[in-house]
Amino acid sequence: MSKNLYQPVNSEIVDIIDESPTIKSFVVVAEEPFKFKTGQFVELTLPGEGEAPFTPSSSPADTEKMEITIMKAGRVTALLHESQKGQKVGIRGPYGRGYPVDDYVGKEIYIVGGGVGLAPIRSLFLTLVDRIQDFKSVVCRFGAKAPDDFIYKNTLFGAWQNIDGVDLKLTVDEANGDWNGNVGVVTKILNRGDVDVRNAVGVVCGPPIMMKFATLKLLEFGFAPKDIYLSMEKNMSCGFGKCGHCMLGKYYVCKDGPVFTYEQIKGYRNIWD
Amino acid sequence: MQTVFVSELKPFFDAVAEQMDLYVPKKTGAHYIYDKYDPADEAAVQFNNIRACTPVKEFLFPLRELAAVFPESLEPEEIRPFAVFGLKDCDLRSIEILDKVFTEEEFEDSFYIARREKMFIISSDCSEPGTSCWCTFSGGQPHAEKGFDLNISMVGNGFVVEVGSEKASEFVEKTKDLFAEVPAEALTERDAARTEARRRVDDNNAEYTLDEPANEVVAGGYESDVFDMESQKCVECQACTRVCPTCHCFYLYDTKREDYFAKMKMWDSCMRLAYAEVAGGENPRRVLGDRIRHRFMHKFAYFLDRYGINMCVGCGRCIDADSHKMDLRVVLKKLNEELKGAKEAKVAK
Ligand code: SF4
Ligand code: FES
Numbered sequence: 001m002s003k004n005l006y007q008p009v010n011s012e013i014v015d016i017i018d019e020s021p022t023i024k025s026f027v028v029v030a031e032e033p034f035k036f037k038t039g040q041f042v043e044l045t046l047p048g049e050g051e052a053p054f055t056p057s058s059s060p061a062d063t064e065k066m067e068i069t070i071m072k073a074g075r076v077t078a079l080l081h082e083s084q085k086g087q088k089v090g091i092r093g094p095y096g097r098g099y100p101v102d103d104y105v106g107k108e109i110y111i112v113g114g115g116v117g118l119a120p121i122r123s124l125f126l127t128l129v130d131r132i133q134d135f136k137s138v139v140c141r142f143g144a145k146a147p148d149d150f151i152y153k154n155t156l157f158g159a160w161q162n163i164d165g166v167d168l169k170l171t172v173d174e175a176n177g178d179w180n181g182n183v184g185v186v187t188k189i190l191n192r193g194d195v196d197v198r199n200a201v202g203v204v205c206g207p208p209i210m211m212k213f214a215t216l217k218l219l220e221f222g223f224a225p226k227d228i229y230l231s232m233e234k235n236m237s238c239g240f241g242k243c244g245h246c247m248l249g250k251y252y253v254c255k256d257g258p259v260f261t262y263e264q265i266k267g268y269r270n271i272w273d
Numbered sequence: 274m275q276t277v278f279v280s281e282l283k284p285f286f287d288a289v290a291e292q293m294d295l296y297v298p299k300k301t302g303a304h305y306i307y308d309k310y311d312p313a314d315e316a317a318v319q320f321n322n323i324r325a326c327t328p329v330k331e332f333l334f335p336l337r338e339l340a341a342v343f344p345e346s347l348e349p350e351e352i353r354p355f356a357v358f359g360l361k362d363c364d365l366r367s368i369e370i371l372d373k374v375f376t377e378e379e380f381e382d383s384f385y386i387a388r389r390e391k392m393f394i395i396s397s398d399c400s401e402p403g404t405s406c407w408c409t410f411s412g413g414q415p416h417a418e419k420g421f422d423l424n425i426s427m428v429g430n431g432f433v434v435e436v437g438s439e440k441a442s443e444f445v446e447k448t449k450d451l452f453a454e455v456p457a458e459a460l461t462e463r464d465a466a467r468t469e470a471r472r473r474v475d476d477n478n479a480e481y482t483l484d485e486p487a488n489e490v491v492a493g494g495y496e497s498d499v500f501d502m503e504s505q506k507c508v509e510c511q512a513c514t515r516v517c518p519t520c521h522c523f524y525l526y527d528t529k530r531e532d533y534f535a536k537m538k539m540w541d542s543c544m545r546l547a548y549a550e551v552a553g554g555e556n557p558r559r560v561l562g563d564r565i566r567h568r569f570m571h572k573f574a575y576f577l578d579r580y581g582i583n584m585c586v587g588c589g590r591c592i593d594a595d596s597h598k599m600d601l602r603v604v605l606k607k608l609n610e611e612l613k614g615a616k617e618a619k620v621a622k
Contacts, residue, residue: 074552
């Protein structure tokens with residue numbers, strides 16, 4: 001008898017970190033060894049309440065625990081936000097294909113992110129930084145609504161600014177308090193000279209509208225559609241290409257993605273909705 | 274293939290029912306619906322001339338089932354061997370399609386597989402195909418040639434029984450006394466009936482012939498507004514996907530029981546408005562026409578691309594369910610004409 005695909009691994013929330021007014025990170029420890037590759041996602045069950053897909057934001061190298069950053073957006077995520085340390089949860093997965101990091105070797109990696117889209121990016125970033133000498137450079141352009149809305153503030157405003165091989169710039173839609181950095185949507189701080197498109201890949205993750213305009217911008221800079229990697233948020237449920245919810249054209253986002261190149265999906269309707 | 278003969282259905286049903294649970298089609302109004310066989314009920318012995326109106330998937334992938342329990346995990350339910358009588362070729366082909374999905378390597382659905390292994394398939398020829406039957410379109414026909422344990426063809430004085438599997442020969446061996454040798458004229462009669470049934474299906478569908486394979490017709494019409502026009506007739510009842518024997522969308526939901534938590538699995542429909550909606554409210558198929566487009570693309574193009582088999586078996590259930598308002602055949606024909614028109618215009622240039 002094969003194992004039950006629908007059975008989550010019993011796990012526990014061991015810590016909760018407030019990231020922004022609407023976003024928290026949950027540190028989850030599974031009862032069984034649980035490994036993933038950066039960009040893959042898991043299904044997190046709040047027992048008796050519901051299940052939702054999330055891409056872990058921690059480094060896959062940390063196999064003891066996993067961090068999942070969650071924005072309060074629907075019923076299940078709101079309940080998760082109310083939960084306390086010690087809460088029992090279930091995790092299934094990991095599912096899908098993540099970022100093909102080995103294909104990025106020797107290249108400049110141009111990462112554009114916004115809002116809670118920084119969650120998958122953080123996992124990717126930590127993976128890249130672990131072997132930073134393998135890449136020509138890692139160029140990050142991140143945006144948030146207001147300074148307070150940035151997640152991972154400590155590292156974002158601190159340690160990540162000073163890593164050799166990393167060029168990180170931030171912007172906010174609206175400045176307030178003592179913010180004296182860039183103001184404007186993230187596409188405003190994308191510049192043609194940031195990377196050499198002949199030897200670069202783009203990685204975009206964030207709210208749909210931001211992903212759309214960032215992708216258009218990268219195309220305008222001369223990126224080939226096959227060199228733009230998008231982490232697609234769809235309504236994943238089963239996680240293994242059966243329930244149909246996540247379909248994007250012929251693809252099952254859960255199985256063939258969630259990371260796609262723009263080349264793969266550009267012919268389909270409403271990809272940004 | 275071994276072939277035997279039985280003159281009456283009743284003793285045959287009784288013999289099957291002795292060894293396993295037996296489900297038989299019962300006439301309800303104009304349609305057949307499956308029910309557990311009751312040897313005491315005379316009306317339970319019927320030869321259905323056409324498929325039941327309910328899809329065979331309900332035997333393998335029930336409308337709602339318990340998928341997981343925690344914190345303690347679930348002991349799989351013991352599935353008793355069961356037989357289903359009167360499945361048609363289109364039903365058997367729908368099982369072939371579901372098998373592709375649920376027995377896919379690395380992601381085997383243990384619930385489906387447990388039922389599938391215990392299922393004994395007794396198919397039968399279609400003596401009277403309906404007006405919505407269009408199996409020959411998708412490579413089928415009104416009688417089965419493979420995919421069954423036993424297949425039954427009705428002839429004047431009895432039933433020709435084909436033995437299609439190891440399991441079935443064991444059954445026939447065990448119940449030898451029931452069967453006789455096939456009279457020579459019975460086979461001639463069966464073959465004539467099969468040819469006639471096939472002719473009927475072909476005649477019914479002559480007007481829907483396409484110039485290109487259906488996948489090309491549908492994919493070629495991806496941006497066509499035919500889907501949006503059709504959507505004006507659709508009331509979003511989702512009946513088409515419920516009765517479809519190959520539609521297999523489901524959703525998972527969690528619930529609390531007295532002393533445990535359960536994860537349930539239940540049929541869903543890609544025609545449902547919130548089906549593809551994400552937590553943030555975005556929905557790539559908010560517009561009904563886009564949902565209909567997706568349904569056609571999945572049935573005729575995407576599935577073929579992934580599994581090498583067309584996902585529509587031509588059973589016509591969705592046509593019946595929709596009181597013939599949205600007829601797949603008509604939609605395909607419209608797309609076909611558009612594509613043809615576009616090609617001719619290109620040549621003219
Ligand atoms: S579609 Fe074909 S196989 Fe199915 S019931 Fe009709 S005639 Fe029989
Ligand atoms: S999440 Fe079920 S098919 Fe992708």
